[in-house]
Amino acid sequence: MTITKTQVVQWLEKCAAVVAANKAYLTELDSPIGDADHGTNIARGFAAVVAKASTVADNDIGQLCKVTGMTLMSAVGGASGLLYGNFFLRAAVVANGKTELSAEELLHLLEAGQEGIVQRGRAVVGDKTMIDAWTPALAALRTAITAGQSLPTAVAACVAAAETGMKSTIPLQARKGRASYLGERSIGHQDPGATSTHLILNALLETVDGG
Amino acid sequence: MVGLVLVSHSALLAEGVQQVVAQMVQGRVPVALAGGAAHAEEPIGTDPVRVLAAIEAVYSDDGVLILMDLGSAIMSAEAAMELLAPEQQAHIYLCEAP
Numbered sequence: 675m676t677i678t679k680t681q682v683v684q685w686l687e688k689c690a691a692v693v694a695a696n697k698a699y700l701t702e703l704d705s706p707i708g709d710a711d712h713g714t715n716i717a718r719g720f721a722a723v724v725a726k727a728s729t730v731a732d733n734d735i736g737q738l739c740k741v742t743g744m745t746l747m748s749a750v751g752g753a754s755g756l757l758y759g760n761f762f763l764r765a766a767v768v769a770n771g772k773t774e775l776s777a778e779e780l781l782h783l784l785e786a787g788q789e790g791i792v793q794r795g796r797a798v799v800g801d802k803t804m805i806d807a808w809t810p811a812l813a814a815l816r817t818a819i820t821a822g823q824s825l826p827t828a829v830a831a832c833v834a835a836a837e838t839g840m841k842s843t844i845p846l847q848a849r850k851g852r853a854s855y856l857g858e859r860s861i862g863h864q865d866p867g868a869t870s871t872h873l874i875l876n877a878l879l880e881t882v883d884g885g
Numbered sequence: 886m887v888g889l890v891l892v893s894h895s896a897l898l899a900e901g902v903q904q905v906v907a908q909m910v911q912g913r914v915p916v917a918l919a920g921g922a923a924h925a926e927e928p929i930g931t932d933p934v935r936v937l938a939a940i941e942a943v944y945s946d947d948g949v950l951i952l953m954d955l956g957s958a959i960m961s962a963e964a965a966m967e968l969l970a971p972e973q974q975a976h977i978y979l980c981e982a983p
Contacts, residue, residue, distance in 0.1 A: 714927060747964060751922030751930025753957035756964055794960055851956055 675825045676774040679735050681881050683727050686742060688877035690720035696873060703866040707853035711752060712866040719750035719758070736770035739763070739783075753851060754867055757791045757804065764790030777825045785812055795850065802846035802853060802860065804867035811836035811875055829879045836875045840868040888915045888943025890951045892936055892958040894929050896921035902952070915943040919961070931958045936965035940977065948976040 693700065693716045700713030723745045730741050743762030746755045765787040769775065775783060788808045797803040799810075814835035818828035843865035851867075853860040889906065893899040899920025906916055917939035922930030940949050951962050959979065966977050 709929075711927060711929075715930070718924065718927070748923070748932050748934050751924055751927060751932060753960060756933070756957055756960040760964070794963070 675882070676776055677780050677825075677882065678774045679738065682735050682738055682775075683731070685878050685881040686720070686727055686738075687724055688880055689874050690717075690724045692873045692877050693717045693720050693870060696870075700866050700870055703864055703869055707848065707856055707860045707863045708866060709752075709852050712754060712870065715750045715752045716754055716758075716870050719746045719755050722746075722749035734769070735772050735775065736766045736768075739766035739769050742766075753795070754804075754870065757795050757867070760790035760794040761787035762790075764793075777819050777828065780825070781812075781815055781819050784815065788812055797850045800846060801850045802843045802848040802865050802868075803850050804865065804871045806843045806846070806865065807836045807839035807868035807871040807875075810839040811871070826879070826883050829875070829882050833872070833875045833879045836868075836872045840864065840872045843868045886914060886945065887947050888917065888940075888945060888949045890917050890919060890936065890939045890943060890949055890962075892931060892939075892951060892953040892962050893918075893920040894922075894931055894954055894958060896928065898954065917942040919965075931961040933961040933964035933968070936961050937968050940965060940969065944973065944976075946976055948978060951977065951979050953979065 697713035697717040700716065701710055704710050704712035723742045726741050726745050727738065730737050739762045743759045743766060746762060747759030749755065765783045768783045768786045772779065791805060791808060795803065797805040799806055811832045815828055815832035818831045841864065844863065845861060847858055848854045848856065848860035891899045891902050893902070899918040903916055903918060919932070919935040919939040921928045922932045924930070943949055953959050953962055962979055966974050969977070
């Protein structure tokens with residue numbers, strides 16, 4: 675199964691829809707341990723991406739990712755825009771010139787994107803950030819694809835691992851970001867960035883499931 | 886002359902710091918601001934495009950010193966630096982003070 679450029683656009687549209695629908699929830703998560711703007715920021719960012727996507731409709735997936743990355747970096751205004759923005763800029767390099775992606779190429783794209791998040795934010799697993807969702811999610815995706823599972827099955831495993839990773843942030847003490855200033859008070863709260871990561875990967879699952 | 890770029894989540898905060906700086910440099914040092922984000926409904930934030938514009942406004946081969954307030958200001962500054970030519974990047978310094 676391949677992912678077409680049209681499906682990548684669909685994924686971005688689903689991302690915009692799901693973060694908009696969960697805007698209040700994401701902001702609520704960001705209130706006790708942050709600056710109470712994650713939902714609003716990320717919704718604005720992806721809305722701007724969808725608006726821009728139509729202007730690069732004729733270009734390849736790499737161009738689409740690059741525009742997405744640059745748009746998120748400016749339109750979001752907070753750390754998540756810079757992190758997700760660099761995700762898509764790194765993904766753009768892998769997808770340069772491509773109009774469709776095999777399962778392996780999608781995996782490489784997402785892994786390159788994760789490296790972009792790590793390069794920008796320098797978080798490791800256990801810091802109570804989106805990396806606590808991305809790392810297990812992409813490990814599960816790699817395992818499933820290597821085992822020859824279908825793309826929808828592999829992405830479902832990826833989403834399940836992202837959910838587990840997201841929930842694993844609850845008992846952690848934050849070592850990055852605004853939450854890190856709260857010390858022990860950050861314990862007991864789910865990280866908003868890991869939450870939006872789960873939503874974004876679930877949107878990818880809906881896309882590859884043909885939904 | 887080394888240029889100064891002030892990156893803040895708040896445009897007001899950047900302007901305030903500039904006022905304090907102005908008393909000391911008295912026009913001898915070029916200072917550019919990259920404060921706040923360009924969104925009417927949420928002006929608090931940082932924008933690497935603004936940081937890049939600020940760097941370019943005061944750039945010389947003597948270098949640019951960037952001061953930042955919180956986490957994502959650092960990420961914005963790093964993202965802006967990556968958009969510069971490598972030979973210019975070598976003259977940009979992200980300052981941990983104050």
